[in-house]
Amino acid sequence: MRLMEEKILAEGKILPGQILKVGSFLNQRIDTDLLAKIGQEIARLYDGEGVTKVLTIESSGIAIAAAAGMAMGVPVVFAKKHKSSNVDGEVYTASVHSYTHNTDYTIVVSCDYLRPEDKVLLVDDFLANGKALMGLAELVAKAGATLVGAAIAIEKGFQGGGDALRAQGIRVESLAILDSMDDNGITFRPQ
Amino acid sequence: MRLMEEKILAEGKILPGQILKVGSFLNQRIDTDLLAKIGQEIARLYDGEGVTKVLTIESSGIAIAAAAGMAMGVPVVFAKKHKSSNVDGEVYTASVHSYTHNTDYTIVVSCDYLRPEDKVLLVDDFLANGKALMGLAELVAKAGATLVGAAIAIEKGFQGGGDALRAQGIRVESLAILDSMDDNGITFRPQ
DSSP, rough: OOOHHHHHHHHOETTTTTTTEEETTTSSEHHHHHHHHHHHHHHHHHSSSSSOEEEETTTTTHHHHHHOOOOOOOEEEEEEEEEESSSOSEEEEEEEEEEETTTEEEEEEEEEGTTTOOOOEEEEEEEOOOOHHHHHHHHHHTTTOOOEEEEEEEEGGGGOOHOOOOOOOOEEEEEEEEEEEEEEEEEEEOO | OOHHHHHHHOOOEEEEEEEEETTTTTSSEEEEHHHHHHHHHHHHHHTTTTEEEEEEEEEHHHHHHHHHHHHOOEEEEEEEESSSSOOOSSEEEEEEEETHHHHHHEEEEEGGGSSOOEEEEEEEEESOOHHHHHHHHHHHTTOOEEEEEEEEEEEEEEOOOOEEEHHTOOOOOEEEEEEOOOOOEEEEOOO
8 A cells, every 4th residue: 555655654753673653643643534545445455355343452453443344344343452361251362472561461352242153354553573463363263253364554574473474374464564674764565 | 312322222231330331332342333423423513613633542432533533534642541650751641540440540642743733622432430531631731732622422421520521611522421320221311
């Protein structure tokens, strides 16, 4: 999606530790014109795939998931993050490793909101090592639902998570894929 | 908004402690058809007021704020929650008391994303005691921006926060206001 690449080049800031700051348009401050176009592009990419539900994790994925769900006309479910695995009741859980905080956290979704008959599209703002998406895919599997694929706003291709998921046969569509990011600037993967 | 009242009656569940569970359509699982209509209704209510920015708090307000921002054609900013007040850098902060968890937390927004020239609409999913909205209003005041008002999906009128804000001269529009909620059911305030 050329618009996403242009936004990253115009407003993204590269911080130490290979962090790409996009707070001015994608999180913290959300450009709602761009957000609507992201939703429409995700709907176009997965048109005809029979998606019945969009699944994301709180909190920075919610706006994009909501835009995609509105464009596709399907409900959005978001998994909640729990710091402990001490969760009971009728829920599906998965453990996710956070490299940023060097800790594991549990993601949780109610069994009521993810059903065996669902065809699920995972949506998130960032894809780096892929651990969060793998956790969401695990929730889909535990529900006995079908994983259609994933749609991501920005993939850090050089961190390998997206390609690892693709190697597992999971369809991963990212609106912009960064192949490198350093003092010389950003190189996008041709799509 | 009659549709919101109907949804609450059809799918809301009253839990002990005067908790209204609306996970099936407003949070956890989001009905995106309803979400789009909520955004349009908020845009209609504040039409002509010159709103330049929607402000909310992570995470359950984000989807509604995004829908409102898209319908109004203005950016959305969300304040982040910090458990400690140990925050530095160029940010505005406010302290919010949580009755649910009986603790104070700090909400934070970057000075870059809330400007003196902004006319700000506060958006959230729930309004009970009003402490979160007061914290957001404090961020707006600290930025030197203008507070246009607030738009809320569901107000627990019997907890008094909304009327306290109105008594301060703040315009508060809630799509459904619950005047009572008990074993006999729910009574809405006529609007």
